[in-house]
Amino acid sequence: MQGVVIKSTGSWYKVRDSKGHIYECRIKGKFRIKGIKSTNPVAVGDVVDFEMEEKTERAVIYAIHERKNYIVRKSVNLSKQTHIIAANIDLAFLVVTLENPKTHTAFIDRFLASAEAYRIPCIILFNKIDLYDEILLAEKDYLKSIYEEIGYSCLDVSATEAYNIDKVKAFMKDKTTLFSGHSGVGKSTLVNAIEPNLNIKTMPVSESHNQGAHTTTFAEMHPLHFGGYIIDTPGIKGFGVVDFSKEEIGDYFPEIFKYKGECKFNNCLHSNEPHCAVIQAVENGEISESRYYNYLQMLEGEDSPYR
Ligand SMILES: Nc1nc2c(ncn2[C@@H]2O[C@H](COP(=O)(O)OP(=O)(O)OP(=O)(O)O)[C@@H](O)[C@H]2O)c(=O)[nH]1
Ligand SMILES: [Mg+2]
């Protein structure tokens, strides 16, 4: 039998077949993808082969089909373990809030670079727009101008006020869409606004710590009544960069990639080389300083609590 993994807790999996039947599965054997040692060999979105266990209601997954793409993060803590967030994604929404909780550009840029590396189109949703005062609105507009200039679509939304939810839905029709971002930014609230009968649990952001409560603990895929699938994911704190060589990181920043052909050295890392077109573009204001700074941090492999 064949199906798609719609939920994974690491020890058991929910798999849906093409008729919509759902099976509780375990895994058998070792699954290693291109030497990635991940905490979860099978992820939400994986297409798998499975068979029923004799005399039980349960099934066993014995093979994973090749992934079209997947998005991985490396934990920022010492374990440095990688975790596959989801596989076979058509579109990723990065949900960003500038307050309650604050999303830093270091996190945004790491997420976007990872999505670029796996060729997953990414749209930035600025959520909780109903809470913003003039200062935050100005900050949001400034960030929006940076990301739109590079080519990323950005959208102001409010999950609780149902603002621009119809536009979000239009992007999602007939696609498998991932919702990612820090805990408390409103991923599950957005999913509920898009598909109200799901009734996913949500929790207020702690006022003292300005952080989410990590309410969603496992990624889960849900069908959409207007066609397509939505993947709600647990909030991520940090986004470590996985297995990128120093030379390739710049290729995942579209605006850096655009200039690199004009650098004097073709192995230029754009950090302090002479006649570097990227550094020149930063000085001219054609590349954003925050993007460039975050690029340098990724180049140095620096750990930042906000990444
Ligand atoms: N004012 C306002 N509050 C929102 C909005 N979207 C979400 N919230 C609130 O933010 C809190 C966190 O929302 P969740 O949907 O649980 O956040 P999450 O991103 O799913 O968090 P995790 O599951 O922990 O990763 C809840 O109290 C929501 O009601 C919004 O657009 N405006
Ligand atoms: Mg949630």
Ligand SMILES: [Zn+2]
């Ligand atoms: Zn350069």
